[in-house]
Amino acid sequence: MKKTLLLAILACFIHIQLNAQSIERVEPPNWWIGMEYNEIEIMLYGKDLATLTPKFDKKGVELVSHKSFENENYLFVTIRISADAAPGSLKIDLYKNEKIALSHDYPLEARNPQRKNIEGFNGSDVMYLITPDRFSNGNTDNDNVDGLREKANRNLLGGRHGGDIQGIVNHLDYIKDMGFTSIWLNPLLENDMKTYSYHGYSTTDYYKIDPRYGSNEEYRNLCDVAREKGIKIIMDMIENHCGLLHWWMDDLPTKDWINQWPEYTNTNHRKTVILDPYSTDEDKKQFTDGWFVPSMPDLNQRNPSMATYLIQNTLWWIEYSGISGIRQDTYPYPDMYFMADWTKAVMKEYPHFNIVAEEWYTNPTVVSYWQKGKDNPNGYTSDLKSLMDFPLQHAVVKSLTEEENWHSSWNHAYEMLGLDYLYADPMNMVIFPDNHDMSRIHAQVGKDVDKTKLAIAYFATMRGIPQFYYGTEYLMADSTGDHGEIRSDFPGGWPGEKPTFTSEQIEFKKYMQTILKWRKDKEVIHNGKTLHFAPDNNDVYVFLRYINDDRVIILLNKNEQNVELDFKKYQKYFPKSKAKDIISKQEINLNNPLQLKAMTAYILE
Template sequence: MKKTYSLIVPFIYTLFLVSCNTETNFPDNDKVIEDEKFVQYGTPFAGVPEISDINMYEVNPLVFSQQKNLDGVRQRLDEIQDLGINVIWLMPIHPIGQEKAFGSPYAVRDFYDINPSYGNMEDLRKLVSEAHERGMAVILDLVANHTAWDNKWITENPSWYKQDGSGNIMIAENWSDVAALNYDNPTLRSEMIDVMKYWVLEANVDGYRCDFAGGVPVDFWTEAIEELRDIPDRDIIMFAESADKQLFNADFDLIFGWDFQARLKEVFREQRQASDLFTSNEADYRNVPNGADILRFTTNHDDNAWEDTPQNVFNTIEGSLAAFLITSYFGGVPMVYNGQEIGVSDRIPFFFGTNYRINWAQNPHILEEYKRILKFRAESNAVRKGVLENLGSTAAILSFKKTFQNEEVVVLVNTLGKDSEIQIPDSLKGSKWLNVLLDTEVVLENELALSAYSYLILKEI
């Protein structure tokens, strides 16, 4: 993780055993946090990756397995690990609202419970524990901006919500199925921090992807993240659904790279010059603090459901792979949305009421390519941490080198659906490289031809 915190624990608690006939059994090493509200389940995960080392995977439990629940996710942890993933993001797992509802998982009825169709706390704990055993962290989707209309907070604590001049609780943004929370209320702030602590401690999760983070005051996030990072013996990943760099001031680790994604689409769909991605990348990383990073992606649950599949957005399945390679190697933290890695041709729904399930048997060759791309990223310090250099990129071909200490990696990507050529810089002419994906030697001559949407990943020999 990006920071190490020195913690002074003012009280040492007496270890205790929970009787086997109580409702919930905790391991002997459970620890009660200072306010005695929640109990640490299990052992905090010691393998949370550094932010720049993350390969993230977004899971929509509603469609991920035939079971459509958390245990179905758990049963495919080996496949997720084999893809090269080290952080799993679970979309919201809570009971959803029924009043004024459309079936959105982002309309949360109870922040302290798990949707019964997904399972229960023991199912979540088992999923998290087995992910940790495989070296993968797990983060939950936190919806802090709003709640469902039948969340009990509305009747029990109406002052926790924004109200109009007549005292009517207001909708959040233009989403009529959810009610807007009022962070001017200090009691609400305290309660939402308790929600965040609850899942970190009671389920042993490793942080949060914070939905619509820009709708919540930055000073709340500052307070909340500080309290989470003060929990002993624990690293926390905090990922904001926002492109607002002010959220880094609250100690978020990651924000979304929407601007880069938009430019990437223009390159593939409108034949904007591939070399323009350098300008976009430079703007993305302006004023990003050390240790923080930008999430890069070709699709997510919103894009897939409301816009289109990656292969349609980037013209072909080959185009989508070329675009994914750029998001994984050019800079930033890459993310895969479930089904993307097998080239699912459907737009995947995420609202309740669907019977859709991903068919994992399709396109095994696409899956193997995703594995190769992510595997080398995990192995290469140059790809993850290296200094970026433009190697004479053209309108069609993005060509760059990443250098970290003594390791050099060269990547060339044809962003057009036709054959393209690029002149090799004088400094590289005659140099020998290893084609990472084919494990063959390549000698760079005067020019290089790439077929439609093809790419080369070269490591210095």
């Protein structure tokens, strides 16, 4: 009797222990049938899942393998999905001692046939860069969310201010009417950090939109509505690091899931070590494996499951949302060979897609190293099409703010553009006067409106894909360089607030809008060749965009007084007797010397 009771109690205990196990997370949460990337490693997380064995039976789906690391709370299950698999649920049974301990229904969805041919951003586009928390609050109900650490506080420069996805949706018509055709959004994924969480670069969940911005469904709706209006959405991604409070940081799958040091080690930011033939292994390791800041653990992409996780996450967001591009943060900091695999995987799945990378360096020798088609001495290649053109941005600002340099202050911009031979595809570079990490262009040029106009005219017409930061159209400018001030709230983006603009701000917005709307259907600007003329001592920079007989000539007069420009030297390349300035709408006789107004840009077609 006692033995029978003991066995019954033991059986009950075993049953309770088995049932105590649960699946807390499954990533990626689903996949699609008919994708090139059809071998998926599913990460299951829950208590002691590594002690279980997965089995399933579904036509067209094969169990390739399963594995675990030293942490028994993770089980990695690899499946292969054939093209003839039927959409629906894949029931994965997890066995222990020949009995089913747990089951999970894994969704395999039918693929949207339009996803394969997503058209990425290109030379026909003008990007509008938005920091979502600071742009517009379209839903005040999500300003504070239970369970998330940081609450809204608009009085704090580095705090959350309440901007969200609905606020962006509400402004899509405004963005389109300004002449923008794509929107690059700073990261929207969950950033559940205690402070300074609004910027989004400390991800705490790679598969979840931060609820203070909205939901995954709201993000997908934003992409759909924007697409209907002819606007592409570009997602900001970070493969280099996550947030210190990411859910896995309390229970890592393996010690080498992140790059760990005996004591905290910051990256040395020595971006040249990758190309430097004399750099030490220690310096290279510190650059790639050091943490960006103490709150951002450095991900170890040399761990095969981490590499797979990041690639699958990128493909999942493209397929789920239908975004048209990616801006990759801190591109040179992760393992460079992983980044090559990452770009190849994305471009194989989406051949017409585009990715722009951040390589913040003002020397084009360093920036050009990463672009697809670049012939590097060490043989390194990737499928990365586009990079942010920090060298040109830096040179143009120098030209606008410094005095005469060897005949003309425009020489900074002129000579930097002359180094385009270093790039495999300079037309695919993203050019910009400012972004979320630097003072706005109006502040950079000393809040001189005329110089700001010259910058806008330059970046809107030069080769490449222009990007402008939200609020630049209203001459927004910081005074301190503090990132919280640089990312100030967009005027009128909050309920009940009606901004009052000066006549100068209104005029500048129209100026920028005129150029961008004109640019929308100008193939000669989108894909035309570039010819520029060495600036002489009259401090006028002249360049030409052309396709066969379709030609536009841009004149940038930085002189503080009117100047006379003899057009004869340009008529060989612009053989017209008359042209129209698209800014002033005036017709200009090119047979006579041109009278250029002080500090004025001319775009003649």
